[in-house]
Amino acid sequence: MSKDAAADVSVALPHSPDLEELARLSQLVRWHIVNTVAQSKAGHIGGPMSMTDLLVALYFAELRIDPANPLDPARDRFVLSKGHSAIGLYGVLALRGYFPVDELATFDRGNSRLQGHPDMKLTPGIDVSTGSLGQGLSAAVGIALAARKQQSDHRTWVVLGDGELQEGMVWEAVNSASRYELSNLIAIVDLNGLQQFGWPADASRDRFDRSDPWAHVNLRGVFEGFGWNVLDADGHDFSSILEAYSAASDNVVRTSRPTVILARTVKGHGLSFTQGTYKWHNGVATDEQLQIARNELQIEETNR
Amino acid sequence: MSKDAAADVSVALPHSPDLEELARLSQLVRWHIVNTVAQSKAGHIGGPMSMTDLLVALYFAELRIDPANPLDPARDRFVLSKGHSAIGLYGVLALRGYFPVDELATFDRGNSRLQGHPDMKLTPGIDVSTGSLGQGLSAAVGIALAARKQQSDHRTWVVLGDGELQEGMVWEAVNSASRYELSNLIAIVDLNGLQQFGWPADASRDRFDRSDPWAHVNLRGVFEGFGWNVLDADGHDFSSILEAYSAASDNVVRTSRPTVILARTVKGHGLSFTQGTYKWHNGVATDEQLQIARNELQIEETNR
Amino acid sequence: MKAQRDVWGDTIVDIGHHDPTIVVVDGDLANSTKADKFAEAFPDRFIEVGIAEQNMVGIAFGLSTAGYRPWLSTFGVFMTHRALDPIRMLVSQTEAPVRIAGAYSGLLNGSSGKTHQDIEDLAIMRAMPNMTVLAPVDEFEAEAATRWAAEHNGPVYMRIARDAVRPVLDDSYEFKLGSVVQLRTGGVISLVSTGVQSSRVLEAAELLSQAGIHTRVIHVPTIKPLDVGSLIAALEGSRIVITVEEHSVIGGLGGLVSEVLSELPNAPRVTRMGLADSWSESGPNDFLLEKYGLSPSRVAEQVRAWLNSPVAGTGTVEQVVA
Amino acid sequence: MKAQRDVWGDTIVDIGHHDPTIVVVDGDLANSTKADKFAEAFPDRFIEVGIAEQNMVGIAFGLSTAGYRPWLSTFGVFMTHRALDPIRMLVSQTEAPVRIAGAYSGLLNGSSGKTHQDIEDLAIMRAMPNMTVLAPVDEFEAEAATRWAAEHNGPVYMRIARDAVRPVLDDSYEFKLGSVVQLRTGGVISLVSTGVQSSRVLEAAELLSQAGIHTRVIHVPTIKPLDVGSLIAALEGSRIVITVEEHSVIGGLGGLVSEVLSELPNAPRVTRMGLADSWSESGPNDFLLEKYGLSPSRVAEQVRAWLNSPVAGTGTVEQVVA
C-alpha cells in the first residue's frame, strides 16, 4: 500500500462495510502500532493489536461521527477505557481523517498531541482522557445519562481490557448503567486473555502463555446478573464483529439495558512474534522484527 | 430480663443453639442498640438491627472463638465490613463476654474503646477496623489467604451491607476470593433493601419505603458468575440462619469456592417504629419510643 | 446560626431555578449533606449513584462533557481519599467543571470518629493542579462561595461543615477568590485560620484580648489559588504568625502559609496549630474541640503557652514580639 | 549504575531467603516494578491481585494481621491516589506493617505521561499519620532503605525510581531514619533535595561551582519522620535554602522544609523549585528533565536566575547572601 493509498483510506466513509477493506485497514493500523512504538522506543503493542479489528470496524462501519466536526454534539461518543492502547486508537483516528497519519511519528516524543495515554484536551477525536485503568466506563455512564437527559440519541461506546475489569470502579459503573437503564451505552470487552503480568500458566486455566485472568469466572453470567444484554463476538472476524455491533445498536432502541460485547481476541494479534504472549504487552521491535511485520502485514517499503 | 440475667447470658456457650435463647439474646441486643444510641445521642439503628439475628446466631452458635482469648491465632475471624453498624456488634460482643455490658454506655462518648466505627486497636474482639464501606471483604481475603498459607483451618466471616455492595472494592475482593479458591471465607450480605438515602420508591422496584438498591440485579447470578457458592437465608429466622451457616461451614471443606449467604432482612427489624424505613438508618429514640422499645423487646425496667 | 450544609443545600436549590446546567451527583448521603433539598426540588437533575465514590466522579465528569456543571455530594473524606484517582485524571487533568462539596469537613462529623474525619483534605487537594480549594468560615461565606463555584468553569473542592458556628460575616459579604479576610485588627501577632475554625479563632482572639494579648485574625477562605499579596498585606507588620486549622498541622493552611512566608526576606515566624499528626476519635463536638485543642479557650491557651515558651525564644510575650 | 527498581527487586529476594514474613502483593506490574524477581524466587509468597489497587491494600493488610509483612508492588501513583482510602483506614489508622513500594516515582516513567506520573505523593503521604515516607537517592540508599523498611513494624511508603541515576553514595552507606545526608559542603547557599533528584542536584552544584557559586547539597531521604535537628545542623550558617524536587512545588519536600524553617527565628529564606503546579506529558527522560527544569543544567540555571533576580531582593549573588 502506498502513502497515497493510505491517504485515500482516511476519507473512506462509514456505513459501507466492505470486509476486505476493513481487513486492509487493520493491517495498516497494526503496522502503525508496531512501527510507531519502535521509532518512539516506548509503548504498548499487545493491547492495541488485539483491539485493532474492533476499532476499525467501529470507526469505519458503525460510529456516527464526522472527523471534520469532532465536537459535533450529536456524534457518537467513544471512550478507550484501556488507555494504554492509545497508539491503536491514534492509528485508527489518523486513517479516519482526524489528523495527519504523519503525526503518528510524534507519539510519545514530547510536545506532542499524541500522548502515551489519550488526552481529550489535546487530540481531535478523543472524547475522554484515560490511562488510569477502570475509569472509562464510569465516564461513559455520565455521558450516556446526559444524552438521555438531553434527549440526544447518540450512543456511547467503550472499549475495556479484560484485565481492566479487575478494577472495582468498572463494576460500580456496570451497576449504575443498569439502574439508569442506559441502553445507549455499549461496552466492548477486549477479551484477549492476557494482561501485563497476570498469573503463571496453570494447565486447565491457560490462555496462551499465562492463566486466563477470568478462568474461574463466568463473565457472561456476571454481566447478565447485573442486568446487561450480553453479546459474544470473535474479535478478529469482521462479520462477527459487525453482527455484534448491529445487534448492540438494535438493543439501544429495543431494550432498556446497556449492552456488553464480549469480544474474544488474541493479544498482539496479527504478527507472528507478538501474538499470544504477555511479553509483548509492550515492547520495541527490532529492525529485523519490523521487516517481518512488513511482510506479514503486507506493507510496502514506501510506507514509512 | 434482669441485669443478672444479662450477665448469665454473657457466658452462654456456643455450639449449643437453642432457638429461644438466641431470640431472647437478639431482643437484648436490639435493646442495647436503641438505648445506647439514644443515650449517646448519635449512632445507627436500622443497619445494626437488621443484622442482629445474623450476629447473635454467629457468635452464640457458630464461631469458634474464646472471649477470654480474643487474639487466639486459631480463632475464627469476623469482619464487620458495614462498620457503621458497630453498636450491634458491640452489643453482641458484650453479651458474649468480650467486655462488660456496662461499657456500652461509653459508646460514641469520647475516650471510649467503643468508637463509632469498629477499631481493632481498641476493642477486644474486633479483628478489623472498618467504617469506610467496602473494604472489609478485601481485608478478609488477606486473612483467609494467610490462613491457607499457614495451614490454619480457622474460617473468616464477613458481614456486608447491601448498599455497601455498590463499592467497587467489594467486587475486586469477590474476584480475588474466587481466584484463590478461598472456601474458608464466608460472606453474609445483610439484604435489608435499604441504605442511607437510596432511590425513591418506584412501584415495581420497592422494598419498604424506597426502591430496592438491587432491583435490576440478580445478585445470586452475579456471585455465581464470579465463582462463589451462594446460599439464601431468612435473616430473621434462626433455623434458616443456622442452616445456612452449617451449609457454609460444609462448603469450607467440601468445595474450593468462597460462600456468600444472601440473608434477606428488614432494616430496623424488631421495633415497630424503626423497621422498614430508611429514615431510621440512624436516629435517636425519644423517651416515649424507648418505652415502646422496652415493651416490644420485653425488656424489664430494671435493665438500664 | 445556620449550618453550612443547610446553606449549601438551600443555595444550590436557589441556583437550580435559573441555572439548568446544575446537577447533583450523590453518594447515598443526600439526607446528611442536605443535597436532599435539591433532590426534592429537581428530581430530574439529581443523580443518586449509591455508595460508589469513584463512580460518582466518573459520572459527574461524563455529565460535564455534555454541558452540565455537577456538584458532588458526599462526605469529603470519601472524595479526597476514595475518589482521588478519578479526581486526578478525570477532573484535575481535564479541568472539568466538577464541583466537590466536601461535607462534614474536618473533625466534627457527628461522632463518626476517625474513619470519617477529613483532616488531610487541604494538604491533598491543594497539591492537585487546576483545583480551586475553598474553605468558607460561616453561613454567609458558604453561600457566597457556593455561588462563586457555581459560576466557575473548572474544578472546585469546597469544605462544608456539618454544624453551625458563630457567624463572623454578614449578608453584605462578597466573596473574592484568593483574598484573605481580616476579621480582627491587632498588634504584631497574627492568628491565621481557615474554614469554620476561623470563627473559633476569632473567639480565641477575644479571650486573648481580655488577657491583654492583642492579635489580628486573618481568615483564608481560598486555600488555592491564594492571592499571596493579599495575605502579605494583611500580615504587614506582623512578627509572629500562628496558623490554626481544623486539619493536620502538616501540609494544609499551615503548610501554605509557611511556603509563602519562608520565601520572603525578614518574614515573621510561623507556628502551626491544628491537629497533631495523629488520628482522633468519636465524640461530641465540644469534647473533640477541647481534647484536640481547637475550642476558643484551648486555642487561646495554646497561643499563650507558645508565646511564653522557650521555643518562642525568650519567655515572655513582650520579649517574643520585641 | 543500577536502577532502584532492580535494587529493590534483588533486595527483597535477598531478604526473602531469611525472613519468612516477607510477601509481595502485586498489581499486575511485577515485570515493571521488578517484583517478578521475587515471584520467581518465592512463588508461594508472591500474591498477584491483578489490576485492583484498593484490594491490594486490603489483602496486604489482612496478611499483616497474620504476621506477614507485605510489600505492595505497583506504580506509586496508583497507590497514593487510587488506593488512598484503604491506605488511610486499614494501614495508617491501624499502623499495620504494610510497605508500599511506590514504583516509577516522580516524572520519569518511560513515556507514560501525566496519568502515570506521581508528582504529589510526598504531599499526600506525609499528611498520613503513622506513615514513614522515604525517598532514597541512589542504588545504595535504595537497598539500605529497603532493608530498613523490611524490619520496621509500621506502615512505610517508599519512592522507587524506574531508571538509574549517577550514584552519590557507596556500599558503606548506613541508612539512618530521619537524618539528612550532606552530599556537598559549601557556602551560605544550600540546595536541599530528595529522592533521585538529589543526584541531579549534586551535579547542578558542580556546574554552579564551576561558575563560582559554591552551594551545599543536602539530601533528605526521610520525608517523614524527619529529624529536624539533623536538617538544621546541616543548614547551620545557611542564608538561602533552595529546595529542588521531582515533585510538585506544593506540599512536598519544599513544603516540609518551609514548615520547619519558618518556625525558627532568623531562619534562612527558602525557595522551592520542582514541578510547577501543573501537569506534565509523555516523553523521554532527558526531554522531560530539560523541559520541566530538573536536569542538572536546568537546576543550575534556575538557581543562578533566582539568585540574580529582583525577587531575591538585590540583583547579584553577593548581595543576596550578604
Ligand SMILES: Cc1ncc(C[n+]2csc(CCOP(=O)(O)OP(=O)(O)O)c2C)c(N)n1
Ligand atoms: C489503575 C491502573 N493500574 C495499573 C495500570 C498499569 N497497566 C497498564 S496496562 C495494564 C494491563 C492491562 O491489561 P488489560 O486490561 O487486559 O489490557 P490489554 O490486555 O488489552 O492490554 C496495567 C496493569 C494502569 N494503567 N492503571
Ligand SMILES: Cc1ncc(C[n+]2csc(CCOP(=O)(O)OP(=O)(O)O)c2C)c(N)n1
Ligand atoms: C465509603 C463510604 N461511603 C459512604 C459512607 C456513609 N454511609 C454509612 S452507612 C451508609 C449506608 C449503608 O447502607 P447499607 O450498606 O445497605 O447498610 P445498612 O442498610 O445495613 O445500614 C452510608 C452511605 C461510608 N461509611 N463509607
Ligand SMILES: [Mg+2]
Ligand atoms: Mg487483556
Ligand SMILES: [Mg+2]
Ligand atoms: Mg442496607
